[in-house]
Amino acid sequence: MIYLRLPARQLAAILAGLSLAAVASAPLHAADAPLVKIENFAFTPQTLTVKVGTTVTFENDDDIPHLVVANDASFRSKALDTGDTYVFTFTKAGDFAYFCGLHPHMQGTITVAP
């Protein structure tokens, strides 16, 4: 069994390498769009790096509404009920810290690279 598994692992590694290369070279499309999930009263990933001009989607997967608010007030969502999404396009480089306007202990950062 071990003998049979090794090639499978190698194959998986090769496939993973191929798909990474494809993502790096192909333009972004919907399936690859950066997504911040809101679940268990936390933003996941908590820090996300994107390039200028990138649209980030925030999706609430909790049974409680959340609100995405930039610390510098540069963006603010409406209340997001379960399953609701908020999209924001980052047009300036920099670190954008944000929090939940309803549960401010929930915090995250979007780093926008030039």
Place this chain on the structure above:
Amino acid sequence: MTHDDNEDIGKGGGISRRYALECMIWAGTGVLWTISGGVPTSLSLLGEAQAAEAVSTGFTFLQISDSHIGFDKAANPHAIDTLKEAMGKIQAMSAKPSFLIHTGDITHLSKAAQFDNAAQIIGGAGFDVHYVPGEHDLIDDGNGQAYLDRYGKGTKGAGWYSFDQNGVHFIGLVNVVNLKAGGLGNLGAEQLAWLADDLKAISASTPIVVFAHIPLWAVYPEWGWGTDDAAQALALLKGFGSVTVLNGHIHQIMQKVEGNVTFHTARSTAFPQPAPGAAASPGPMTVPADQLRGLLGITSVAVRQGKEELAIIDSTLADA
């Protein structure tokens, strides 16, 4: 529950704090508060005779909280029905409360229809109701205007106010606006200044009842269960003989006594939340359907004239 009667009966036949807490833990619907001599006590703890005394020489008021009208998720698909049940229990009480306080999260999403449904169910019971908002009541497109349009009359700022009833000074505070990144509940400088001014005319012997949505003590800051500038408010209340702080937000009963201040949180009428740190998040806790009503409830408070303490009684929707 086992307990030693001799140990649990305090001075003057009162009930010890420990026994009271045990009862509250096990009683499971709302909280009925009686104010006896300044310390609120929840009613189920008083026994018939004391309850009767409270009614004859003082008054009771009732706290409901976190009705979350509009909530329909797994933890309680019918939050509107459990609020109706809670109101039905209040209407059926033999000792009618003088008025109700609602400590916020009336609605789940601040929608007009949710406010309307809540007003119909709560208002339909025919009691005066004093509200303070929860964060769920301020997420309309107008960032709280919908709440103020309905409940803001006669209030200051984001909806804070005070009133007097039978010698007790009641203060409704708002700690769910202008929340800061990384912070907890927030009262703000304007409200604290108003509070200082409001208390100037109140004598030190006047029992004070403060109510607000988020706990005014650090229940569990990791989940946001506390208020950043509560200490400043409590400092203003230091000189008073009896201060009772009633909160909601955490959908479970917690009590703490610190010097002259008794802190108490009420159950929700909509859904329970986990004990601090007992789950990955403070989100709605789904329990077997036959256990839900044992975790929802109301709080009754009796005020007994000439007595030091208010009597606080929590009861669940599952209680007979």
